[in-house]
Structures are given as structure tokens and as C-alpha cells.
Amino acid sequence: MDISEVAERTGLPPSTLRYYEEKGLIVSVGRRGLHRLFDGSVLERLALIALGRAAGFSLDEIKRMFAPDGRPRIDRAKLAAKAEEVDRRIRELGALRDGLRHAAACPAPSHLECPTFRRLLRAAAHGVVKAPRKGGPRAVKASAPR
Amino acid sequence: MDISEVAERTGLPPSTLRYYEEKGLIVSVGRRGLHRLFDGSVLERLALIALGRAAGFSLDEIKRMFAPDGRPRIDRAKLAAKAEEVDRRIRELGALRDGLRHAAACPAPSHLECPTFRRLLRAAAHGVVKAPRKGGPRAVKASAPR
DNA sequence: CTGCAACTTCAAGTCGACTTGAAGTCAAGG
DNA sequence: CCTTGACTTCAAGTCGACTTGAAGTTGCAG
Numbered sequence: 122m123d124i125s126e127v128a129e130r131t132g133l134p135p136s137t138l139r140y141y142e143e144k145g146l147i148v149s150v151g152r153r154g155l156h157r158l159f160d161g162s163v164l165e166r167l168a169l170i171a172l173g174r175a176a177g178f179s180l181d182e183i184k185r186m187f188a189p190d191g192r193p194r195i196d197r198a199k200l201a202a203k204a205e206e207v208d209r210r211i212r213e214l215g216a217l218r219d220g221l222r223h224a225a226a227c228p229a230p231s232h233l234e235c236p237t238f239r240r241l242l243r244a245a246a247h248g249v250v251k252a253p254r255k256g257g258p259r260a261v262k263a264s265a266p267r
Numbered sequence: 268m269d270i271s272e273v274a275e276r277t278g279l280p281p282s283t284l285r286y287y288e289e290k291g292l293i294v295s296v297g298r299r300g301l302h303r304l305f306d307g308s309v310l311e312r313l314a315l316i317a318l319g320r321a322a323g324f325s326l327d328e329i330k331r332m333f334a335p336d337g338r339p340r341i342d343r344a345k346l347a348a349k350a351e352e353v354d355r356r357i358r359e360l361g362a363l364r365d366g367l368r369h370a371a372a373c374p375a376p377s378h379l380e381c382p383t384f385r386r387l388l389r390a391a392a393h394g395v396v397k398a399p400r401k402g403g404p405r406a407v408k409a410s411a412p413r
Numbered sequence: 414c415t416g417c418a419a420c421t422t423c424a425a426g427t428c429g430a431c432t433t434g435a436a437g438t439c440a441a442g443g
Numbered sequence: 444c445c446t447t448g449a450c451t452t453c454a455a456g457t458c459g460a461c462t463t464g465a466a467g468t469t470g471c472a473g
Binding site for chain 2: 459460461462463468469470
Binding site: 131132164165167171174176177192193195197198203207208215224225226231232233241246 | 320
């Protein structure tokens with residue numbers, strides 16, 4: 122498989138694949154001339170990477186989840202911890218969604234006069250606005266699948 | 268109130284407050300010498316901004332939610348749309364959490380041999396569960412809305 | 414009146430995950 | 444053989460929300 126086939130089958134642009142290789146997240150099995158060659162296993166690897174990203178791991182963290190030989194060494198405790206983290210996030214977002222819905226439907230003339238909105242406001246003001254960089258789900262620019 | 272008092276009462280560093288003023292998100296009521304002076308209303312304004320950030324709006328979007336006179340003009344349709352967006356994300360994260368939990372508890376010798384994990388992997392590969400977007404919703408203290 | 418912590422401005426730097434552009438190489442179809 | 448378009452490398456740019464640093468000013472305790 123050349124890079125464009127991998128790109129096509131994963132929806133990732135070639136630039137991302139080169140970037141991932143440069144970072145050591147994937148490996149090419151060789152070259153045909155200058156052109157990289159990949160084998161099928163890279164697809165599974167990329168699926169694992171996609172999963173890690175979805176779970177909120179950084180590329181560096183994901184990299185550490187692969188043994189030097191390329192086999193995934195996924196720590197069950199780490200998965201459980203991430204599941205808990207995701208669960209906490211779900212509950213936060215649930216509160217946020219409910220607040221937004223109420224505010225959207227609220228009949229008060231101004232949101233500032235709506236008690237529910239004011240409560241939401243207070244929660245936000247005191248809410249933990251932690252840097253997304255730290256422990257939380259990572260931000261990623263959503264690139265359109267091709 | 269000088270900038271450090273606002274900083275103290277909101278938990279935001281002075282640099283952020285200056286940045287917000289520069290962006291036109293907040294206004295100072297005057298100066299004492301060079302030093303900015305704020306009045307109490309800035310606290311409510313900053314709470315609104317915090318809420319907007321928590322809901323996943325960008326600073327530019329938030330800015331547009333204030334009328335030139337400073338009063339919030341919150342678009343109910345926009346709130347409802349954001350609520351839907353948050354809700355969708357919640358459902359994605361729910362699937363992710365369940366998958367992670369299963370994988371953490373799965374007795375298969377390797378995750379790659381676990382059917383549930385493989386299913387999760389496929390979902391991630393096809394973008395069913397996506398990595399959180401840049402500027403996505405931030406954490407807010409969860410509390411039961413009423 | 415003096416010292417200095419705390420403020421000020423402005424430019425530039427940071428962070429992660431990529432993308433883009435320039436310039437060069439090359440495999441394969443005609 | 445020649446063209447061409449897909450590949451290559453490497454450096455630099457992008458995005459958002461700030462932070463940091465340098466250099467200068469100032470309110471106020473002592």
C-alpha cells in the first residue's frame with residue numbers, strides 16, 4: 122500500500138500520516154524509491170490511534186501505549202481511569218445541556234432575570250475551567266474526511 | 268476595583284482580563300493614573316463569558332452575544348442548537364465510556380482479541396466517536412438543574 | 414521624598430496537531 | 444524516452460486563548 126491508499130482507507134490526509142510516522146506513531150515497511158510502503162497492520166494501528174484520540178489521550182500518551190515492538194500494551198487501569206474521567210465529563214455536560222435547554226426555553230424577559238440561568242451562571246463562574254492540555258480530552262482540529 | 272481585585276474574585280489572571288478588554292469582551296470604567304478601574308458589573312459579565320466558554324462558544328462568538336450597549340442578547344435558537352450539540356457529544360462519550368469500561372474489564376488475553384474492543388476500534392476508525400474539537404465545551408461544575 | 418510592588422503597553426512566544434508551500438525526485442503510462 | 448502527477452523533504456505557518464518578557468510608569472507605604 123502506498124500512502125494515498127492508506128489515506129483513502131482511513132480518511133486521514135497523507136500529511137497526517139507522514140506526521141504520525143515522523144512522531145513514531147506508525148511505521149512504514151519500506152520504500153519503493155522514495156515512496157513509503159505500508160502494510161495492512163498500519164490500518165489497525167491507526168484505528169487504535171483514532172480510539173486513543175477519541176478517548177482524549179494526546180499523541181504522546183498514545184505513543185507510550187505501544188511497546189517498542191509495536192504491540193499495544195494497554196493498561197487496564199488506565200482505561201478504567203479514563204472511563205471514569207469520561208463519565209465525569211458526561212455528567213458535567215449533562216448539567217450544561219440541561220441549563221442551555223432551560224435557558225433556550227425560559228420565558229423570562231431577560232436571561233439575567235431567569236433564576237435557572239443565574240444558577241447556571243454561578244456554576245460557570247465557579248466552574249473548573251481547567252486547561253484542556255492537562256488530563257482532559259485533547260483538542261483537535263476536525264479535518265474533513267476525504 | 269482594580270484589576271487584581273477582579274482577578275482575585277474571578278480566579279482569572281490579570282493578563283487574561285487585559286486580553287479580554289483588548290478583545291472588547293469587557294470594559295473598564297476608567298483609570299486611576301494608568302491603572303484600570305472596573306465596577307461590579309464586570310463580574311457578571313465575566314460569569315457570562317465563563318458560561319459561554321463552558322458551553323463551547325469561542326470568544327468571538329461570545330462577543331457577538333453582547334449588544335453594543337453591553338446588554339446580553341442571547342439567541343435562544345443558538346442556545347438550543349448548542350444544547351443539541353452538547354447532547355450529541357454526550358451520546359458519543361457514553362458509547363466511548365462503555366467501550367472503555369468493557370475493555371478495562373475484558374478477560375481476553377489481548378485487547379485485539381476482544382470483540383467489544385474491536386467493535387470500539389472500528390467505531391473510532393470510522394469517526395463514530397470523534398476526538399473533541401478545539402474550542403469544544405469546557406468543564407463546568409456539575410449540579411442538578413431545576 | 415523615595416523605594417518598589419504593582420501596574421502599564423506592546424511584541425513575541427507557547428501549546429498540540431497538523432497543514433501548507435517550495436523545491437526536488439521519481440515510477441509508471443504513453 | 445519523456446512527461447506528468449504523485450510522491451518526497453524540510454521549514455514555516457495556522458488556529459485560539461492566552462502567557463511571558465522587556466521596558467517603562469505610578470500609587471502609596473514608610
